[in-house]
Amino acid sequence: MTTTLPEGAAAAAQRRVPLWDNARFVCVTLVVIGHAIQRQISDSDNALIVYLFVYAWHMPAFAIISGYFSKSGAPNGRQMKKVLTDILLPYLIMETIWTSVQFLVEGKREFNPTQPSWTLWFLLALGIFRLILPYLALIRWPLFWAVALSIGAGYFDNIDTTFSLSRAIGILPFFVLGWKVREWGLVEKYRLMDAQAWWLRLAAVVVGAAWLVVVVAYLPFWRQIELRYWFFYDRSYVGIGEDQWWGGIVRLAVIALAVLLSACFLVLIPRGETWMTGFGQATMYIYLLHSFVLYPIRETGLLKDAHATNVWLLSMVFASIAISIALASPLVRRVFRPIIEPKPDWLFVDRDAGRTSKVDPTGSRRRG
Template sequence: MTVVTPPPPTRPAAPKVRVPFWDNARFLCVTLVVIGHGIQRLIAESDNALIVYLFIYAFHMPAFAIISGYFSRPGAPNNRQMTKVITDILVPYVIMETIWTFVQFVVEGKQQFNITQPSWTLWFLLALGIFRLILPYLALLKFPLLIAVIASVGVGYFGNVDSTFSLSRAIGILPFFVLGWKANEWGIVDRWRRVADGGGWWVRGVAVAVLLGWLAVVAGNIQVWRAIDLRFWFFYDDSYSGLGEEEWWAGLVRLGLIALAVVLTAAFFVLIPRGETWITDFGTSTMYVYLLHSFILYPLRETGVISDERTSAVWLLSMILACIAISIALSSPLVRRVFRPIIEPKPRWLFVKQKEGPMRETRTDPTGSRRSR
């Protein structure tokens, strides 16, 4: 009689473990976005507000793009991934742009619905869509990061590449997205963890020195930065001629700002807590904060509550604290439950039935804030 040996029992797949560092990073980045928008109306008359504004804008959106790139996959997209570009980016964009058009009609009397010109914060949604579409092609090339940098610097020389569908801005910050993707491939975060576990206090000391050094440069030359409108360079939006710079070396300025943003972002990431903190859970709701905070700030700006007439340091500090509170409030489970249909819509009726299941629930957003590595 032949004895059949049963196969060894298969071990269940290990559950994915969230990395608190990334949730902490996402929440801090989106909070910097809210602060930047909250104090924007103060910078015309307040040097203190402009100092904070320039300090933040030098790296906060590059940092966001790096995080999004880190959680992106370069392979050829399947049906489900292509579907998610529509459900996670394009559909929310159309919904939010429609809402913005209605709000601006009620408040300002504007009667224009232009889907090609994203309102306020919506440009980043389109940029993420562009990144998702071109990453598989960039991944085929030998030097994708170098190509992204050349594209970012080069696009500034073409005045006909503008904010239509956020194209100029998407190309401008493309190097940061590609850097995030490559950082994942290179294992940079894992290397940093090993350094930190072995006692990385000296790295943190350098990071603090870098950020304080940038703050000192901004504060010590604030009138120069005001005179040359440095803040517009951090938008990665206008052409060099649109920024008032016609010289051939204008691209070198953008190249320098890209390098500055990378250094500042690295220093910022080094100082972010790696373990669970009281802000960690908030990091799963960054897209809610990003898309909804403008609806809180907009009426405050339009009614004059936030205006350049309020220039005191106390008022600036109050606005910063209020923006932090807004970020926390918009990260709450209640907000996610109420606004999920417009931030994370699931329009199953829009798609034909496919074998891969176009609407499988993955609970992620375009920045990767629901993913677990």
């Protein structure tokens, strides 16, 4: 099945749109911030507030953006090879590096690529999305079925983190939503790439502020029920501690909240060129490399107990922004391109088909 895009959408796909690069950079920087402050949330209420506020929507927004730039037609040979070169091969390379690091630091002697290390789950999720989207596009109401799969998966304990399956199914609705937004031509129809009306931006701020107030007002309750695990989409309801039938309703509410907050986020993102636009073209470098920078800090326990203060919290937030900028620099991209953007021409019968594509797995157009 081949989807024909509206004329405006086809044109948008061919030119750089600062909105998407700005959004990608903010999303991936929030990923870094979330991972940087994670060790503080057990000892700091303010850290948990930031964590819950961000985790409610930042990965769903990332998935929506990735889905927007995905194609639902039957893949050709080149597109199938891109799954290997853009997703599977970088995943195996990074998983091997992580195994080596954990062996040297922790003495861990296990290489198990079926269980993705730390941040690598998203690469596998993107691969799964690419493989199943052509099939979803063949059936009626694909978004409905994606939501049904996400909710239904939570009732089965045997759908676990193997090959990132539980998380991939959990956030599938956001990826499909992004694809449907493009297919419906909503961005062009409502001129969403243009600067949004002041009242719409104000509404987005009010909604975001309301969510922040809810997080702060009920923080002891959120800590008690461990709300953060609902935002991971990687556990069954029983695994989270809810064995009641209404666990699926809670996940549906979490999905709806994430969509609402993601929409507010996209309304507030600058539409024009900004200082962060260029950095948004190096999303995968930031995402895949930041964990190595944070790993020593997390393993030393530096951010726990007495160091779980507001000063340390702010320090880690600003440090995360600096890390994102540094990892998106031309020098870092040049040094780490062989593992982030491998070119295994030797692997394929048609050697030209194995070359790195112009678009990375999140939809960002690569430089050079």
